Amino acid sequence: MDAAENAAPATTTSVAEVFRPPGGEWVRVSPVLARAYRIELAISLGLGVLLVCGGLLLIPDVPRVIPMVIALVALVAFVWIWIVIGRRVTSWGYAERADDLLVTSGILFRRLVIVPYGRMQLVDVTAGPLHRALGITTVQLHTAAATSDARIPGLTPDIAADLRDRLARRGEERSAGL
Template sequence: MVDFAESPRTPRLAAPVLPEPKDSPVETAFAAPPGTEWNRLDPVFTRYRRLLTALVAVPAAALGGTGVGLWLHWAMGVAVAVLVLLAMAAAWVTAEGTRRSWGYAEGEHDFYLTFGTVIRQLLVIPYGRMQVVDVTANLLEQALGIATVRVRTAASTADARIPGLRLADAAALRDRLTERAETFPTGL
């Protein structure tokens, strides 16, 4: 009797894809600074992203589909509308993952910001390099009670924003960052 499990021709099933373990190189590279944890965005940010997507995609599908349908052929108009709505569905589904990818931490000497689902980024901004910290909120953000904190530095590539914070949390973060920026030397 032949044991087929031991046969070299038996195909092996791929192992299931599991989340990165806590001590993986990826998790270590994007870990919060020692002694801190990532502060995440408010869950309202997911609703904000979905509403913004719908406010743009639904009219684009209607107008684009109608325009192309009238200009070329009705079937092409339907195709354009379906493509726009599929893009909206993809943005709708990924909104929560986008929110979870954002995090910020206030270290002893630096401010840390991480974000990105496909391309992850980690920004480290020394408090002494911060020049302007401001809070902004568009009409939809105001209606939902959230705001964006923007940190500007001398290096234009290090400008950072933290969207989707509750208004009170955004104002408190702005005040803390401004205070810390004033107490640290500029290093210039």
């Protein structure tokens, strides 16, 4: 055995340190994003349960307890997802560094995406009808990699516009030498 194999690592890195932005804090998204996701949840789950239970009640041979069980399960799922939405929204964050943008998200499965400015091809800002009504947008970064999914939801329009302009400018600066 040589000395390199016996040598202990100089420092050990914890999993939490891997997801910490170097030299700063994460910029968090607006808590209004949780409200938007919760409204979407209430509409989609509410309509789904209403249609399924209403349809089952119209069938004469279906016991009445089945729609009630479905409604109860949906209510439990609704409460659970409501709580998870709040935690998930607080997990979103981004940090700008000199050469790249870091985006983090996730509760159970943490995710860190690092997008070099020179690899960005397009910066997209979107907002659906509900998000526009609540005053939030999503900034999406597109790169040459098909699997790249760097998006930052829940930004106010002024922050999104500033971030879009900064990222586009940095992307042009970095790709100018190619």
